[in-house]
Amino acid sequence: MRPAKDFFRPLAVGAPDPVHEVPARPSRAIHFFDPSNEKMASKIPDMVGPGSGAPDVLLGNLEDAVKADNKEAARAGLVRIAQATDFGPTQLWTRINALDSPWVLDDLTTLVTEIGDKLDVIMVPKVQGAEDIHYVDRLLAQLEAKAGLERPILVHAILETARGVANIEEICGASPRMQGLSLGPADLAADRRMKTTRVGGGHPGYLVRQDPDPQQPDKQRQTYQQDLWHYTIARMVDACAMHGVYPYYGPFGDIADETACEDQFRNAFLLGCVGTWSLHPKQIAIANRVFSPSVEDIRHARRVVAAMGDGTGAVMLDGKMEDDASLKQCLVMVELAEQLAAIDPELRKQYDAIEVDR
Ligand SMILES: CC(=O)SCCNC(=O)CCNC(=O)[C@H](O)C(C)(C)COP(=O)(O)OP(=O)(O)OC[C@H]1O[C@@H](n2cnc3c(N)ncnc32)[C@H](O)[C@@H]1OP(=O)(O)O
Ligand SMILES: O=CC(=O)O
């Protein structure tokens, strides 16, 4: 661990100063694309915001899902797209190859020196502990200095190994570059020897069953499917909140099952995640819908804010007690709505039309 006095010092001479607080930029949908897939790549310039259908983040993926033979083409494709595109309010992220792969060094050196001024966040897969973040941190500082960048590129870790989960707090606090964490349910399931073969989502076998009725022992008992990812997401949310970084759900691989995708995203939103991945264009609308507070929630939150006056004491609203703590819950919603309204004109219209009565 670096001592506190050195934590915010640049790790290379000439590198930009680290940020002291991670900027709270909306990132409801982190939309993955394969820059080596020409058809997919050709759609990216038209997916840039502002606009309600746009993802908040476009992510050029270089790791899993890109064929080994296409790794170099993907890297070069991302450089081409980034140089040719004005991303406006949309963030540009990339997912580099794993730190033990033969491609990652070239990913970092090429991307930072060629398009470092366009890249907001680098997603690092299969992070095992703080040592992985320290490696990337120093290398990025050296490359930023070489490229003459004026702002630091942030780092996002994917949580997809048991060791990564065990080291979650030290990963979140490893560097001022840490922007957030995503759940990697496919790799994590494999690493933990879980028995689901799905990419995210539930499993019908993971359930609890209603107790037997002693009066009717043969009666069919209700079962309730449980969320396989609850424990991991809850840990992520706490570790991220503790370190002032942001938690995200990850991939939902059953592209056809939009209902279950929405449910999984909503569970993550309710628990504290700020966004999720979108693998297919139709998942963008789901993510944008789920990770934007509803008009009803914002109306209620604003009513509580208005009713609470100076923010202390207790009041009754619609038969329910509101106080300093519930006011803080409501302010989380109101602040998120303000950030989203700044980049999403349709949401702004909806939130602006809310009338607040006592
Ligand atoms: C476990 C993990 O690591 S998850 C993260 C890694 N995985 C990924 O990044 C996967 C990204 N997504 C994909 O590769 C694809 O969406 C697939 C393979 C899931 C499905 O692809 P397809 O079968 O081509 O989907 P589909 O036929 O519905 O595509 C419809 C259109 O959307 C385009 N499209 C599909 N996915 C994307 C995307 N992610 N971004 C932009 N456009 C896309 C297709 O090119 C197609 O264009 P067309 O209408 O001009 O023909
Ligand atoms: O990279 C994502 C995963 O689920 O694995």
Ligand SMILES: [Mg+2]
């Ligand atoms: Mg993975």
